[in-house]
Amino acid sequence: MFCKTFHATHPDMMDSVTNDELRSRYLVQGMFRDGEINLNYSHNERFVIGGVVPGAAAIALPAQTEPASAAGRPFLERREMAAVNIGGDGAITVDGQRFAMKNKECLYVPMGSQTVEFEGQGARFYLASLPAHKTLPIKHITLDQANPLARGDLQNSNQRTIYQLVIPGVCDSAQLLLGLTVLDEGSVWNTMPPHLHDRRSEIYLYFELPTEADRVMHYMGEPDEMRHLVIANEEAVISPPWSIHMGSGTKNYAFIWAMGGENLDYTDMNVLDICQLK
Ligand SMILES: O=C[C@H](O)[C@@H](O)CC(=O)C(=O)O
């Protein structure tokens, strides 16, 4: 069912891991493959993240496979999910209700949904799912409906818009908080200055890096022991609660951030001073 399981980790192990080990623990690759759905499991908040590239045929979210008592039951029996289209026009059908999905549109799919089908030649759906304890209304969210936060400026190469998509006031959820941040041309820094949020884990999916040779230098780790991962287009990185998450790209780009944890308060974060970083 899952391409890979990512274990939760203690920050102590950062002292001894090589770059390759760091990548194998936190970097999620190979999610977007033609005609496939690829899901990955993280023990941080029990996040499931993945990609669906439908191509000519529709692709359904698979049923659970384990434990035996849950086998064959819907994937979202006890989970909620958001799907964001990072490709061309497509559609998602949930229990017979069809939603046309354009680029950068999001669908919140509640706990208890039985069948979820993805379609559209050229569509690319990013999926982020977390355990849920209640069923909320299904909701299609466009960037126009999102809560936009203008951050940074061109002089500091970090001018960007943070579109909050799944957040109280825009779309109710059990624990998922999700949004999409778009950097302006000439700006390359995200999440500058960085922050920590001990009550939530977060996953960033970087996309719209314009060429094969473009990369984002993503920084993680405790603020005084930072490490980096070099990330290519449409790869994701897991950020444990003890880790900062920030990056600088070879060009401007976009990324989807998804958080899970014990509250839905986006502002529950400690913003760091750049001079605290090492
Ligand atoms: O906890 C919140 C997340 O890390 C992001 O919303 C930050 C972000 O999109 C940015 O500053 O560019």
Ligand SMILES: [Zn+2]
């Ligand atoms: Zn964050």
